[in-house]
Amino acid sequence: MTIDDQKEQFSFAYARAVAATARIAVTEPTVDDDSVDLIFQQRGSGSAFRSPRLEAQVKCTDAATMTSNYIAYPLKIKNYDELRSADFLVPRILLSWWSRTV
Amino acid sequence: MWLLAFAARNASDHQHGFGDGAFASDKAIYGRRIADHDAAYRYRRSSMKATIRDAEILRAIRPLELVGYLRANGWHEEQPLERGAFWLKESKEQSYELLLPLDSNLGDFANRIAEVLQVLERAEQRSQLEIVEDLMMVSADVIRPRLPGTGSEGSLSLEQGTIVYEQARNLMLAAACAAIERRPLYAKRKPEQAMQYLRHARFGPPKEGSYIVTIISPVPPKLSSAQDLFEEESAFEPFERRTVRVLAEALEAIGSAVREAAVTGKIDPMKAAVERGVSANLCEAILGLDEGGGGKGVEFTFSWSPSRGIPSHTRSPIALTPDVMPILTETARVFRETATVDGSEVIGTVQKLEHQESERGKVTVVGTADGVPRAVVMELSGEDHVRAIHAYRERIPVKCVGELAREGKSWVLRNAREFALLREAVEEL
Numbered sequence: 282m283t284i285d286d287q288k289e290q291f292s293f294a295y296a297r298a299v300a301a302t303a304r305i306a307v308t309e310p311t312v313d314d315d316s317v318d319l320i321f322q323q324r325g326s327g328s329a330f331r332s333p334r335l336e337a338q339v340k341c342t343d344a345a346t347m348t349s350n351y352i353a354y355p356l357k358i359k360n361y362d363e364l365r366s367a368d369f370l371v372p373r374i375l376l377s378w379w380s381r382t383v
Numbered sequence: 384m385w386l387l388a389f390a391a392r393n394a395s396d397h398q399h400g401f402g403d404g405a406f407a408s409d410k411a412i413y414g415r416r417i418a419d420h421d422a423a424y425r426y427r428r429s430s431m432k433a434t435i436r437d438a439e440i441l442r443a444i445r446p447l448e449l450v451g452y453l454r455a456n457g458w459h460e461e462q463p464l465e466r467g468a469f470w471l472k473e474s475k476e477q478s479y480e481l482l483l484p485l486d487s488n489l490g491d492f493a494n495r496i497a498e499v500l501q502v503l504e505r506a507e508q509r510s511q512l513e514i515v516e517d518l519m520m521v522s523a524d525v526i527r528p529r530l531p532g533t534g535s536e537g538s539l540s541l542e543q544g545t546i547v548y549e550q551a552r553n554l555m556l557a558a559a560c561a562a563i564e565r566r567p568l569y570a571k572r573k574p575e576q577a578m579q580y581l582r583h584a585r586f587g588p589p590k591e592g593s594y595i596v597t598i599i600s601p602v603p604p605k606l607s608s609a610q611d612l613f614e615e616e617s618a619f620e621p622f623e624r625r626t627v628r629v630l631a632e633a634l635e636a637i638g639s640a641v642r643e644a645a646v647t648g649k650i651d652p653m654k655a656a657v658e659r660g661v662s663a664n665l666c667e668a669i670l671g672l673d674e675g676g677g678g679k680g681v682e683f684t685f686s687w688s689p690s691r692g693i694p695s696h697t698r699s700p701i702a703l704t705p706d707v708m709p710i711l712t713e714t715a716r717v718f719r720e721t722a723t724v725d726g727s728e729v730i731g732t733v734q735k736l737e738h739q740e741s742e743r744g745k746v747t748v749v750g751t752a753d754g755v756p757r758a759v760v761m762e763l764s765g766e767d768h769v770r771a772i773h774a775y776r777e778r779i780p781v782k783c784v785g786e787l788a789r790e791g792k793s794w795v796l797r798n799a800r801e802f803a804l805l806r807e808a809v810e811e812l
Contacts, residue, residue, distance in 0.1 A: 311501075312493040314491075317494070364491060369489060370491055371482075
């Protein structure tokens with residue numbers, strides 16, 4: 282297992298753990314999609330929105346630059362465009378883990 | 384630390400559930416074959432749990448077809464969104480909800496459709512493959528002739544299959560002709576609109592159980608504000624829908640007319656049924672299906688496209704049992720004898736000329752009329768008569784068109800025209 286594999290598995294596990302605690306179901310997309318790694322869904326919430334959904338791309342990077350206001354790191358243009366596009370029924374977010382190798 | 388323990392417990396729960404699923408589907412596959420033996424039209428095809436992951440197939444599904452499918456299966460729209468909607472299906476035991484994408488250009492269309500299929504799979508307890516197949520047929524009427532005489536193997540011999548599929552085609556052709564004009568007999572040359580129909584309608588994959596042919600007749604959807612469940616006799620009915628409706632009415636008319644004919648011993652009820660779309664061609668197609676299907680009768684099931692509603696006064700299924708067949712044979716024979724068919728084609732050789740020397744005369748051609756072996760007498764004059772004499776002397780086969788009618792003991796071709804010699808037939812000699 283490479284360092285990158287470890288980072289990937291860890292970031293997925295972390296996202297699932299947080300979601301599970303919040304009683305949100307997590308699935309992976311049926312059709313291979315470069316820009317979506319996980320789908321979060323809360324079933325039948327009874328609120329204004331039925332079964333709210335959110336899709337996420339998960340990234341774990343150690344190439345980030347941190348300032349007091351933001352975290353900056355490089356992202357492929359294709360992924361960037363697909364994340365910020367409004368052309369989806371279910372909105373997408375980017376989950377980013379910043380790791381530091383010790 | 385507690386977080387990891389929590390995650391581990393959830394993982395083992397998930398595995399347990401998966402094991403149950405695999406066992407259940409094995410049982411379903413083997414149990415199904417026995418149950419299917421006499422299943423009329425509720426077919427449980429493979430219980431194979433296949434999740435469709437092919438983006439191409441998913442993207443090819445049309446949202447409006449899904450809408451029609453959902454409505455026809457008890458779902459209703461619960462909350463509209465900008466490019467999609469939430470749909471709900473409520474029953475006593477369980478409620479189901481899905482998010483339907485309505486714009487196939489959406490970037491996440493494929494995955495949303497995949498989710499819809501997953502929900503439908505759970506809600507209907509059948510495979511995604513079956514559901515997608517049915518989706519493809521939402522904008523079509525589906526006719527399924529079932530042949531009980533073929534056993535439960537779900538296969539036909541090559542010989543049987545050829546007969547069955549040809550007769551299924553003839554069945555739809557007869558219905559299309561009747562949709563244009565009701566006649567007891569249609570000539571070999573069929574109207575262009577009927578031939579066009581044969582190019583639109585399709586054979587789908589056969590269903591399992593005793594052999595079931597699947598005929599798909601596409602129907603353009605009706606655009607109206609209210610979705611009526613039962614279709615009124617609307618002024619405009621697409622030709623394809625009219626063809627299938629006429630077929631359903633004709634088959635039902637056969638069912639009742641045959642009983643009456645058997646009781647009274649008269650052919651009159653069958654003649655009256657011509658008004659409902661019955662013809663010699665239709666009878667012969669049914670006879671062919673029965674013969675190719677093992678001689679145990681034919682059962683027709685109709686699935687009407689939900690986009691057009693169910694036509695009133697039709698029934699499904701309609702079973703034509705083997706005892707019906709002899710009456711259909713007699714009906715076809717009588718209709719062929721007594722009907723005057725325009726545009727009949729006669730092919731054969733000139734065997735007799737009444738007046739070899741004069742300008743005109745009676746000519747007898749022995750061969751076939753609309754494919755049926757006959758000796759036909761016709762009156763020819765001028766050029767045509769000259770050609771006939773030549774054909775008689777040189778023994779060259781001929782072709783001719785006209786109105787075929789029975790006169791006493793002979794067959795007569797009235798208004799004979801397009802008399803031509805088939806020289807290619809003798810070129811090799």
